[in-house]
Amino acid sequence: ETGVTQTPRHLVMGMTNKKSLKCEQHLGHNAMYWYKQSAKKPLELMFVYNFKEQTENNSVPSRFSPECPNSSHLFLHLHTLQPEDSALYLCASSHSGTSGRIYEQYFGPGTRLTVT
Amino acid sequence: GEDVEQSLFLSVREGDSSVINCTYTDSSSTYLYWYKQEPGAGLQLLTYIFSNMDMKQDQRLTVLLNKKDKHLSLRIADTQTGDSAIYFCAESSSYNTDKLIFGTGTRLQVFP
Numbered sequence A: 001e002t003g004v005t006q007t008p009r010h011l012v013m014g015m016t017n018k019k020s021l022k023c024e025q026h027l028g029h030n031a032m033y034w035y036k037q038s039a040k041k042p043l044e045l046m047f048v049y050n051f052k053e054q055t056e057n058n059s060v061p062s063r064f065s066p067e068c069p070n071s072s073h074l075f076l077h078l079h080t081l082q083p084e085d086s087a088l089y090l091c092a093s094s095h096s097g098t099s100g101r102i103y104e105q106y107f108g109p110g111t112r113l114t115v116t
Numbered sequence B: 001g002e003d004v005e006q007s008l009f010l011s012v013r014e015g016d017s018s019v020i021n022c023t024y025t026d027s028s029s030t031y032l033y034w035y036k037q038e039p040g041a042g043l044q045l046l047t048y049i050f051s052n053m054d055m056k057q058d059q060r061l062t063v064l065l066n067k068k069d070k071h072l073s074l075r076i077a078d079t080q081t082g083d084s085a086i087y088f089c090a091e092s093s094s095y096n097t098d099k100l101i102f103g104t105g106t107r108l109q110v111f112p
Helices: none
Strands: A004-007 A010-013 A018-025 A031-037 A044-050 A053-057 A064-070 A073-079 A087-094 A111-115 B004-006 B009-013 B018-024 B031-037 B043-050 B055-058 B061-066 B071-076 B085-092 B106-111
Touching (some): A004 A087, A010 A018, A018 A031, A018 A087, A031 A073, A044 A064, A053 A064, A073 A087, B004 B085, B009 B018, B018 B085, B018 B106, B031 B061, B043 B055, B043 B061
Parallel strands (some): A010 A111
Antiparallel strands (some): A004 A018, A018 A073, A031 A044, A031 A087, A064 A073, B018 B071, B031 B043, B055 B061
16 A cells, blocks of 8 residues: 555646645655656656755746645645646655665655646 | 657567566666556556666566666566556666656556
């Protein structure tokens, strides 16, 4: 059973809506991640947080706004999305790898987002 | 820029060996990874290899690295239907192993 949970599992929203994706980890990790998974495209890293501080923003449009209130929770706030933003959004957590050591990233099951 | 490429599909018969290939462009890549995604689930780390290694074996899994050609492969011996999944290749540098660059994933279908 994964220690990373994501809610909701499925979300359909219009282009003018505002919604949020939630991720929670119970593994004692201090790094959390958002990824975007689209068909036939590489799995795309969006944001990285280490100890609640954003350490990576992979040129993500501002209509995606992450929030990390503590090391166990990560949100992705969505507003005025486009149909091409429809994808599976995966959250992951790990111990921080900025020291150069390898730590496995543990993934949640994802939120399937459809923008209409 | 950094780029990781994989073929999208592979179909094999149960009991045969599967070989999933990956190429990467970043010469500073120090760690290379294989992750597995089962239907409806997130990714799970299968194995990784350090760039100064040529091969790593773990039970039915064999990872081969050709650093000169920037080519990585994952061989699954005696492939089972439970191995049907998407397999992702990824790379990272040694100084920031948080930042993984993934490929598209290869969907492995195992038929009886």
